[in-house]
Amino acid sequence: MTTLDSLPPLRESLADHGLLANKSFGQHFLLDLNVTRKIARLAGPLEGETVIEVGPGPGGLTRALVEAGARVIAVEKDSRFLPLLGELAQAADGRLTIVEGDALKVDEAQLAGGPGHVVSNLPYNVGTPLLIKWLTGPWKPKSMTLMFQKEVADRIAAPAGAGAYGRLGVVSQALARAKVVMDLPARAFTPPPKVASAVVRLDPLETPPSAPEIAALERVTAAAFGQRRKMLRSSLRSLGGVALCEKAGIDPNARAETVPVDGFLRLARAL
Ligand code: SAM
Numbered sequence: 001m002t003t004l005d006s007l008p009p010l011r012e013s014l015a016d017h018g019l020l021a022n023k024s025f026g027q028h029f030l031l032d033l034n035v036t037r038k039i040a041r042l043a044g045p046l047e048g049e050t051v052i053e054v055g056p057g058p059g060g061l062t063r064a065l066v067e068a069g070a071r072v073i074a075v076e077k078d079s080r081f082l083p084l085l086g087e088l089a090q091a092a093d094g095r096l097t098i099v100e101g102d103a104l105k106v107d108e109a110q111l112a113g114g115p116g117h118v119v120s121n122l123p124y125n126v127g128t129p130l131l132i133k134w135l136t137g138p139w140k141p142k143s144m145t146l147m148f149q150k151e152v153a154d155r156i157a158a159p160a161g162a163g164a165y166g167r168l169g170v171v172s173q174a175l176a177r178a179k180v181v182m183d184l185p186a187r188a189f190t191p192p193p194k195v196a197s198a199v200v201r202l203d204p205l206e207t208p209p210s211a212p213e214i215a216a217l218e219r220v221t222a223a224a225f226g227q228r229r230k231m232l233r234s235s236l237r238s239l240g241g242v243a244l245c246e247k248a249g250i251d252p253n254a255r256a257e258t259v260p261v262d263g264f265l266r267l268a269r270a271l
Contacts (some may be wrong), residue, residue, distance in 0.1 A: 002091040004067060010060050011190075017084045019058070021191050025078045026123030028189035030060045035188060039199060040064035042181050043119045043145035050116035052141075054103040054130065055123050057081055059088045065119060066092045073111050075099045103130055108139040121147040124193070128152065128168065135175045135204070136214060144176070144202040153180050153198035160260040166228070167221040173261045174209055174217055176202040209265060216268035224256035224264070231255060236267070244270055 008016065010031040021027035030036050039061060040046065047069035056062040056074035058081065065072045066088075072095060076085065079100055089096040099111060104126055108116075118134055118141045127148050134141050148156070151164075157178040158164035172178050182199040186192040209217065220239065227235040233242045233252035245252035248270040250263050259267075 002087065004063060004091050007063070007088065007091055010058050010063075013084055013087075014058050017080075019080060019084065022078065022080075026055075026125045027057060027078070028121075028124075028191060028193045029058050030121055030188065031058065031190050032188070033060060033064060035184070036060040036064040037067070038182065039119070039121075039145065039147070040068045040070075042199060042201060043117060043143065044068055046070040046117070049142075050112050050114065052108055052112055052116055052118050054118070054120040056085055056088075056098070057121075059085055061119065061121055062088060062096065066096055070117075071095045073097045073099060073116075075101050075103045075106055075111070077102050104133065108134075108137070108141075112139070115142050117142050118144045118146065120145075124149055124152075131156070131172070131202075135172060135202075136211070140204055143204070145181075145199060146202070147184070147197055147199050149193070150183065150196040150198040153200045156200050156202075160263075161258055165257055166225050167218075170221050170261050170264050171214070171217060172202065174214065174265055176204045176208075178202045209268075213265070213268055216271045217264060220267045220271060221256075221264055224259070224267075228256045232259070239271060 049070050051065050051070040051072050053062055053065060053072055053074040056076050062072060062074050082100060085098045089098055134144055154164040155166055155168045156172045157180045158169045179201050180198050181201045184197045186196055223239055224232060224235050231253050232245050236244055242252045248266040250267055
């Protein structure tokens with residue numbers, strides 16, 4: 001019987017199956033199991049937990065998640081990887097399910113059959129829409145441990161006042177605690193992307209704002225950061241300007257980049 005330990009190194013698996021990265025699928029692989037095990041630890045503890053992984057590709061992160069004791073449901077869009085992933089599933093003792101599909105379209109509640117975590121080295125072209133789906137959709141992950149381009153990771157976790165602080169950070173942090181937990185240089189991937197990457201850990205809040213509050217937050221942040229150098233009295237004029245700021249207890253002379261997440265939530269509730 002094949003076991004995880006007896007699987008060939010990832011590079012060999014790729015070569016055996018004649019697989020090369022396809023740019024249109026955002027494929028940049030992690031072939032060093034020391035790195036993927038570290039990501040699994042950052043997502044942990046995972047023993048007995050359900051994990052949805054987007055884009056297993058050659059399965060390096062998948063192996064680490066199964067080794068950590070998780071039950072993994074891996075969604076892959078590129079069908080070329082299915083035979084290789086099938087071999088991994090055989091070695092995974094019934095704890096790995098491979099689903100061919102587009103992660104933007106899958107129903108996570110149905111896939112997971114209950115609560116679960118998301119762990120992924122995300123394809124860059126769909127990373128942000130997937131994050132928004134998991135933050136605001138009907139299935140709330142217990143945690144998310146996600147690899148993004150470093151610049152996107154920094155925007156998700158940026159505090160007020162930082163250069164990277166903007167709409168993505170405000171909406172993410174209104175719904176989850178967010179922290180950059182690991183930096184990875186481009187050379188850690190095969191093939192290397194043009195830019196560095198980073199892993200963000202997001203832990204959704206137990207009592208998040210309601211859907212209408214988040215919709216209002218999106219309107220306020222779009223207006224405020226659309227003109228980030230202007231004072232709120234001017235950038236929020238179409239939403240109520242000075243009166244809205246006063247109702248929310250926010251200085252109308254402040255600029256968007258200095259208003260904390262909590263301040264934006266007050267503005268959204270005042271709308
Ligand atoms: N997890 C692997 C690793 O770390 O080596 C591969 C990561 S690679 C950055 C992104 C993976 O996501 C690729 O395998 C790609 O085929 C897959 N992918 C791209 N778009 C997808 C989508 N919309 N749904 C599911 N998988 C997708």
